Amino acid sequence: MKDVVITFLCMAILLYFLLGGADFGAGIIELFTSTKNRSKTRKTMYQAIGPVWEANHMWLIIAIVILFVGFPFIYTTMSVYLHIPLAIMLIGIIARGTAFVFRHYDAVKDDMQWLYNRIFRYSSFVTALFLGIIAGSLISGHIDTQATDFYTAYISGWLNWFSIAVGLFTVALCGFLAAIYLIGETKEAHDKKRFIKKAEVMNVAAVVFGAMVFIAAQRDKIPLIDWVFKSSVGLLAIVLASLSLVLLWYLLIKGKTKVLRILAGFQVTMILLAISYAHFPNFIRLKSGDAISLLETVGPEKTIYSLGLALLLGSVLILPFLGYLFYKFQKKEE
Amino acid sequence: MDDFIAARSQMALSLGFHIIFSCIGMVMPFFMAVSHYKWLKTNNEVYKNLTKAWSKGVAIFFATGAVSGTMLSFELGLLWPKFMDHAGPIFGMPFSLEGTAFFIEAIALGFFLYGWNKLNKWFHWFTGMVVGVSGLASGILVVAANAWMNSPAGFDFANGQYLNIDPIQAMFNKAWFSQALHMCLAAFTATGFAVAGVHALMILRDRNREFHLKAFKIAAVFACIGALLQPLSGDISAKDVAKRQPAKLAAMEALYKSEKPAPLLIGGIVNEQDKTVSGAIKIPGALSFLAHGDFGAEVKGLDQIPENEHPPVAVTHYAFQVMVGIGTLLMLIALVYFFNLVKKRSLLEQPWLLKLFVMAIPLGYIALEAGWVVTEVGRQPWIIYGIMRTKDAVTPMPGIAYSFYIFSAIYFSLSIIVTFLLYRQIKMVPVLYAKTESK
Numbered sequence A: 001m002k003d004v005v006i007t008f009l010c011m012a013i014l015l016y017f018l019l020g021g022a023d024f025g026a027g028i029i030e031l032f033t034s035t036k037n038r039s040k041t042r043k044t045m046y047q048a049i050g051p052v053w054e055a056n057h058m059w060l061i062i063a064i065v066i067l068f069v070g071f072p073f074i075y076t077t078m079s080v081y082l083h084i085p086l087a088i089m090l091i092g093i094i095a096r097g098t099a100f101v102f103r104h105y106d107a108v109k110d111d112m113q114w115l116y117n118r119i120f121r122y123s124s125f126v127t128a129l130f131l132g133i134i135a136g137s138l139i140s141g142h143i144d145t146q147a148t149d150f151y152t153a154y155i156s157g158w159l160n161w162f163s164i165a166v167g168l169f170t171v172a173l174c175g176f177l178a179a180i181y182l183i184g185e186t187k188e189a190h191d192k193k194r195f196i197k198k199a200e201v202m203n204v205a206a207v208v209f210g211a212m213v214f215i216a217a218q219r220d221k222i223p224l225i226d227w228v229f230k231s232s233v234g235l236l237a238i239v240l241a242s243l244s245l246v247l248l249w250y251l252l253i254k255g256k257t258k259v260l261r262i263l264a265g266f267q268v269t270m271i272l273l274a275i276s277y278a279h280f281p282n283f284i285r286l287k288s289g290d291a292i293s294l295l296e297t298v299g300p301e302k303t304i305y306s307l308g309l310a311l312l313l314g315s316v317l318i319l320p321f322l323g324y325l326f327y328k329f330q331k332k333e334e
Numbered sequence B: 001m002d003d004f005i006a007a008r009s010q011m012a013l014s015l016g017f018h019i020i021f022s023c024i025g026m027v028m029p030f031f032m033a034v035s036h037y038k039w040l041k042t043n044n045e046v047y048k049n050l051t052k053a054w055s056k057g058v059a060i061f062f063a064t065g066a067v068s069g070t071m072l073s074f075e076l077g078l079l080w081p082k083f084m085d086h087a088g089p090i091f092g093m094p095f096s097l098e099g100t101a102f103f104i105e106a107i108a109l110g111f112f113l114y115g116w117n118k119l120n121k122w123f124h125w126f127t128g129m130v131v132g133v134s135g136l137a138s139g140i141l142v143v144a145a146n147a148w149m150n151s152p153a154g155f156d157f158a159n160g161q162y163l164n165i166d167p168i169q170a171m172f173n174k175a176w177f178s179q180a181l182h183m184c185l186a187a188f189t190a191t192g193f194a195v196a197g198v199h200a201l202m203i204l205r206d207r208n209r210e211f212h213l214k215a216f217k218i219a220a221v222f223a224c225i226g227a228l229l230q231p232l233s234g235d236i237s238a239k240d241v242a243k244r245q246p247a248k249l250a251a252m253e254a255l256y257k258s259e260k261p262a263p264l265l266i267g268g269i270v271n272e273q274d275k276t277v278s279g280a281i282k283i284p285g286a287l288s289f290l291a292h293g294d295f296g297a298e299v300k301g302l303d304q305i306p307e308n309e310h311p312p313v314a315v316t317h318y319a320f321q322v323m324v325g326i327g328t329l330l331m332l333i334a335l336v337y338f339f340n341l342v343k344k345r346s347l348l349e350q351p352w353l354l355k356l357f358v359m360a361i362p363l364g365y366i367a368l369e370a371g372w373v374v375t376e377v378g379r380q381p382w383i384i385y386g387i388m389r390t391k392d393a394v395t396p397m398p399g400i401a402y403s404f405y406i407f408s409a410i411y412f413s414l415s416i417i418v419t420f421l422l423y424r425q426i427k428m429v430p431v432l433y434a435k436t437e438s439k
């Protein structure tokens, strides 16, 4: 059952990155869209993500529940030492979630829209940034559970070059995913072009920030290069990601939207795999050199058994229903 | 502000905020389903408009409920890491099932809100029902988790170790049934009165009368059935508390000394220093009856409980008074309303009754919050009753006060915006729906 639970955890994190990420990305794209095109972008976006919006964010809740039920030590270590970035991310989630709904359901469309839009865009950016910062901090080895002063214990664990580089990289990936997603959601050739352009810009940004992540890793003495290039799976994943990048640019120019989405999702998955495979099942790397591993902190057997059962049962109920939701609201393309 | 106090305040604030939205998200889908059903059956456009108007409100509340809930699932760790280290694996079962229920709810809501004209009409109706049923299930499950904190079960505690963990037994602890029942009824009562009250106000102001009258009737029936059952379920809860948490019961009734038979206090000022209550009306023997079903039984007072295990008496007592006071009042309103229904008197000829409902708009929610204060403050100083103290569970990170200020500001602004949006939705009813209604 342990394996089932860990699989679900990884799946939930991945899906949150892909689906929730595309959702943050929509706000980020809007942030970098010229004023005259914004309302159009907004409309396309609403139609595209409105129906699946709530569902996309459930993956975060699933992941966090699996953590606190199955791996309480990991959950509480994160909560204590990454309290500040987690709180900021939560503020971002609250702000963008409510602004997104408010701007659509406000019965009177007036100056308030300006406020909702502002909040939505900036908080999308902040949320994605901090999501990345948190992910980066977990593997950065800066978290110090033996610290005695405030700064080392609660700040330097996440406020470092590597974490910030991962944060920016995440922002770019989210924007990229969203742009790819939106290309398929609009019918007008002009808009399609615009989103293609955006996807290209975000892709370039991702490559640049990706390079920054490596540089920061060198600087902070994080063996990222070893992880990626010395393990065969890491290497394979990064090769596949690069190959799909080439293919992606080609398809982008051709405007093949359906395959593009799958490819973009695949690419991001490969990147995550490359970064995380080598130190799996270690979830948090500590300054002391130790690591907190999923396998070693796993909760009591009965708990894991019933958690696994609940997840399996849940997915039997959820997945067909969810699949139908995506299917039903995406048919307009044909 | 002390970090510990700040953490407690932030937890209370977040939960107090979340509960309002989650109750609406739990109950409104049922109101909508009734109205939707009537539309499908009668083809009366008003019901369709009503369903749509309500669903917009629900979308706003649902989103706010969802983000505040997401917040909570992190806050448990951000504020109470040492509690979660041990409690997570034990009381996690309802949370993991709840995850499933939320997920289904979120998917069904997607279908419901965006499915007009896209889905088979009965399938569409069904998705609305699914939203309601899974919302209700989530409510029951999360309350079962809370009940575990009141009545720990499913593990053996020896030398500070939590052994032989059994999450299923933990979920079906002794308190889950009485708490979940009372909570669900409270959700229907509070939301029902709030919705009925708003529509009553509109009827009094003579706006879109047919629309608001239909809305009022649907909400009022749910509200009144809830209000009639609530005292019965409250009685079950009280008997339960008397058995499992005598300290809480004593604090609820400010019973400093054990008495046989014990009187029920109505009102009264508690003096925590002198351990006395002044100015209360006493109903002899009533507390004995409430707690043990026997007018002569002895009720344990705080004198039989070690001083360092006393909950704050004044807060618990006042909160209990508020809840029971409002509960009684709402039950009376419900009786009057049903009397009117039986006599087939027209509501429009009885503006006073409508005014009563308008007055009751906030009451259910006040009772609901008060009830939670009774439960949570009455459990103090324990976070897991009899096992772990709240102060031993708090995060080591200093500066929680700032976090509390920031989140207070956020919740405060969100409340203002949501109220404002709702006001606008209601104000726009004539513009959005008047045309179709006059046809």
Ligand code: HDD
Binding pocket: B150, B175, B178, B179, B180, B182, B183, B185, B186, B187, B189, B190, B230, B231, B233, B234, B235, B237, B238, B239, B241, B323, B324, B325, B326, B327, B328, B330, B364, B365, B367, B368, B369, B370, B371, B372, B373, B374, B375
């Ligand atoms: C509309 C709201 C509402 C109303 C009218 C009432 N209650 Fe209540 N009460 C709640 C809403 C609530 C609640 C917020 O839902 C609580 C908090 C925890 C729980 O399970 O339900 C609660 C808790 C609660 C408890 C503590 C349970 C525990 O700690 O396990 C008792 C003893 C009562 N109630 C008793 C009553 C009585 C005798 C009422 C008589 C009229 C009453 N309540 C009306």
Ligand code: HEM
Binding pocket: B008, B009, B011, B012, B015, B016, B018, B019, B080, B142, B143, B145, B146, B369, B372, B373, B376, B377, B379, B380, B382, B383, B390
């Ligand atoms: C939604 C209604 C609820 C409200 C209004 C509420 C209110 C409160 C209040 C007032 C406190 C502070 C008590 C004090 O410090 O004196 C508190 C604490 C707490 N509550 Fe609740 N509560 C609710 C439901 C829940 C549920 C469902 C859970 C868990 C499943 C929960 C878990 C906690 C925890 C962990 C604390 C902190 C520890 C403590 O003070 O005992 N609460 N809550």
Ligand code: HEM
Binding pocket: A054, A058, A061, B018, B019, B021, B022, B023, B024, B025, B026, B061, B062, B063, B065, B066, B067, B068, B069, B070, B071, B072, B073, B076, B102, B103, B105, B106, B135, B136, B138, B139, B140, B142, B143, B183
């Ligand atoms: C008595 C207290 C509570 C009740 C009755 C309750 C009930 C609900 C309900 C019915 C929803 C669905 C949202 C809606 O329909 O608006 C919801 C949302 C949520 N609640 Fe609570 N809840 C309570 C306390 C808590 C606590 C203590 C936690 C976390 C530890 C929590 C976590 C969540 C989460 C994560 C969501 C979002 C799910 C979504 O996206 O739909 N809730 N709650």
